[in-house]
Amino acid sequence: QQFSxxxxxxxxxxxxxxxxxxPAIKANFNNNVYGQEKAVDIVVDKLxxxxxxxxxxxxPIASFLFVGPTGVGKTELAKVLSQFMFGHRNRMxxxxxxxxxxxxxxxxxxxxxxxxxxxxxxxxxxxxxxxLLFDEIEKAHSSVYDLFLQILGExxxxxxxxxxxxxxxxxxxxxxxxxxxxxxxxRISWKPGLSAxxxxxxxxxxxxxxxxPELYNRIDQVIPFAPLDKDTMRFVVDREIGLLKKxxxxxxxxxxxxxxxxxxxHFAKTxxxxxxxxxxxxxxxxxxxTA
Numbered sequence: 001q002q003f004s005x006x007x008x009x010x011x012x013x014x015x016x017x018x019x020x021x022x023p024a025i026k027a028n029f030n031n032n033v034y035g036q037e038k039a040v041d042i043v044v045d046k047l048x049x050x051x052x053x054x055x056x057x058x059x060p061i062a063s064f065l066f067v068g069p070t071g072v073g074k075t076e077l078a079k080v081l082s083q084f085m086f087g088h089r090n091r092m093x094x095x096x097x098x099x100x101x102x103x104x105x106x107x108x109x110x111x112x113x114x115x116x117x118x119x120x121x122x123x124x125x126x127x128x129x130x131x132l133l134f135d136e137i138e139k140a141h142s143s144v145y146d147l148f149l150q151i152l153g154e155x156x157x158x159x160x161x162x163x164x165x166x167x168x169x170x171x172x173x174x175x176x177x178x179x180x181x182x183x184x185x186x187r188i189s190w191k192p193g194l195s196a197x198x199x200x201x202x203x204x205x206x207x208x209x210x211x212x213p214e215l216y217n218r219i220d221q222v223i224p225f226a227p228l229d230k231d232t233m234r235f236v237v238d239r240e241i242g243l244l245k246k247x248x249x250x251x252x253x254x255x256x257x258x259x260x261x262x263x264x265x266h267f268a269k270t271x272x273x274x275x276x277x278x279x280x281x282x283x284x285x286x287x288x289x290t291a
Contacts, residue, residue, distance in 0.1 A: 007086070007129040007169070008085070008086035008087030008088065008091060008129055009086065009087075009129065010084070010085070013047070013085070020048060020051050022045075022048055025044050025047075025084070026040055026041065026044050028084070029044060029077070029080055029081075029084070032080045033073045033077045033080055034073065034232045034235045034236055034239070035072070035073070035226065035228050035229065035232035035235075036073050036077065036225055036226065038200075038223075038224075038226070039066070039073075039077060039223045039224075039225055040077070042064075042221050042223050043064065043077065043081060043221075043223070046062050046221060047062070047085070050062060055220075057168070058154065058155050058168065059152065059153065059154065059155040059167075059168065060151065060152065060155055060167050060170050060172045061085075061168070061170065062171050062172070062220050062221075063152050063171070063172040063173075063174075063219050063220045063221075064171075064172070064173050064174070064219070064220060064221050064222075064223055065137075065173075065174045065175075065176065065207065065219050065221070065222045065223065066078070066173060066174070066175045066176070066223050066225060067175070067176045067177075067178055067179070067203045067207055067222060067223070067225065068177070068180060068199075068203060068224055068225030068226065068227075069177065069180040069225070069227055069276075069277060070177060070180070070276060070277060070279060071228075071276050071277025071278045071279035071280065072225045072226065072227060072277040072278070073225060073228075073277075073278070074175045074225055075094075075175065078131055078133045078173045078175075079092055081131055081171065081173075082130070082131040082171075085131070085171060086129050086130060091129065091130045091131060092130065092131040092132075092133055093124075093127065093130050093131070093132050093133065094133040094135060095109075095119075095120065095133065095134050096135050096136065097134055097135060097136050097137050097138075097139050097140040098136055098139040100139075100140050100141060100144055101139055101140060102141060103141060103143070105140060105141040105143060105144050106141070106143050106144060106146075106147065109121070109144065109147060110147065110157060110159045110160055111159045111160040111161060112160055113160050116160075117159075117161075118159050118160065120132075120147075120157075121157060121159040121163075121165045124165050124166075124170060125165055128166060128167075128169040128170060129169045129170070130169075130170050131170065131173060132167075132170050132172050132173065133173045133175065134172070134173070134174045134175070135175050136176060136177065137174040137175065137176050138176050138177070138210060145211075145212065145215055148174075148215060148218070149214060149215060149218065151167050151172065152172060152215075152218035153218050155167050155168040156168070174219070176207070176210075178203070178206045178207055178210050179202060179203050179206030179207070199224050200224045202224075204222055204224065207222055227277065228272075228277050230268065230272050233268045233271065233272045233278075233281060234264070234265065234268040236268075236278050236281055237264050237267045237271070237281065238264065240278075240281065240282060240285055241264065241285070244285070244289075244290065245257060267281065267284060267285055267288075268281075270284055270288075271283075271284035271285065
């Protein structure tokens with residue numbers, strides 16, 4: 001109980017006597033991440049293998065590569081996973097890898113010989129029970145990939161001061177848009193009838209072509225995210241309006257804020273863009289309702 005409170009890990013993950021209700025957990029994830037049932041299934045099934053001690057020790061709890069177009073729920077699923085596994089969304093530590101594209105990227109992450117502390121190593125040392133999200137990993141400098149070989153393979157990293165940092169209590173998530181732009185080609189497009197199998201094969205092939213085999217093989221699961229369809233966008237509209245109503249500018253004003261369902265349907269239609277996903281919808285609501 002004490003370890004659960006300190007780490008944030010749910011008791012049923014720690015205690016082998018407590019069963020894990022997989023259908024209920026998947027339903028909870030799907031209520032927060034819309035239209036990505038396949039991705040949710042893979043993530044929760046991996047957690048089930050962690051629960052049953054069927055994963056190798058001496059490495060992170062789990063490692064995933066979320067690949068797919070922008071605005072389809074990759075970051076949201078990482079936040080939901082952080083909430084579920086460690087008790088709070090703030091337990092997710094995000095690194096925008098476009099900021100680590102230069103030759104000094106490794107020094108920024110693990111520190112420099114002059115005594116400067118690394119941003120990655122210090123964050124994990126302070127909060128070892130966390131989800132580490134490395135956003136748009138393909139934009140990182142090539143030298144950064146060597147760090148991931150150590151993290152994913154051995155669950156540890158030595159900083160420039162010689163201190164060993166343990167990653168075995170963390171979940172590693174890499175995200176990427178690799179191949180998303182090519183889905184608009186004639187070979188494979190954003191057509192409504194695109195099957196989950198086609199999407200999986202396309203993104204998996206793109207990832208294997210981009211990453212070195214030794215890094216690709218160290219990732220537990222490569223999880224493709226499908227473009228959001230029009231039916232899913234209607235659920236996303238409800239969520240975005242719900243978040244809007246929680247803003248201080250709405251909550252603390254003396255007014256009745258109600259939106260006709262036909263208006264919500266209109267947002268789902270005008271805010272739908274298969275390439276930009278939910279982010280295009282957020283912009284549409286902002287420009288037409290809150291601006």
